[in-house]
Amino acid sequence: MARIKLDLGPRCLEIEGNEDFVREMLDRYEALLDPPSAAAADAAGEPGRGDGAGLGSFGEFIQKLPTSATEVDRMLAAGFWVQRRSADDAFATAEASRRLAEQGIKLGNPSQCVRQSLAARRVFAVQRGRFRVSQSGRHHLRQLVGAEAIPE
Secondary structure (H helix, E strand, C coil): CEEEEEEECCEEEEEEECHHHHHHHHHHCHHHHCCCCHHHHHHHCCCCCCCCCCCCCHHHHHHCCCCCCCHHHHHHHHHHHHHHHCCCCCECHHHHHHHHHHCCCCCCCHHHHHHHHHHCCCEEEEECCEEEECHHHHHHHHHHHCHHHCCC
């Protein structure tokens, strides 16, 4: 019996079996250990990869919002950035709010901001407490920060 455990930051891979099986599986997952580059993953537009999947750092991304952006707009942008980095292509209110707080942006009621985006159909629920920015929400963000800042 052989066993290997790879801790890749937010992801963990554990393989157990006979030595040949573990070696074969390790070869399959070698790409995870030595990815071509974060830029290549960003260019591919793959969610959950790279630094915001082509959006840059959160601070840079959120600074693209105009000063006239509302709290609801800021939460939508934060949710979109978190969504692009998550494995399930979704965000939670707490995650997006935490990112904003790290940048010194305090929202009066983050949950209400998400509810308003739900009502405007800019986000939709994918499961309890997890949301995804809709095409309408992406279009709204493109109007705020520019089309080049928000991938299709």
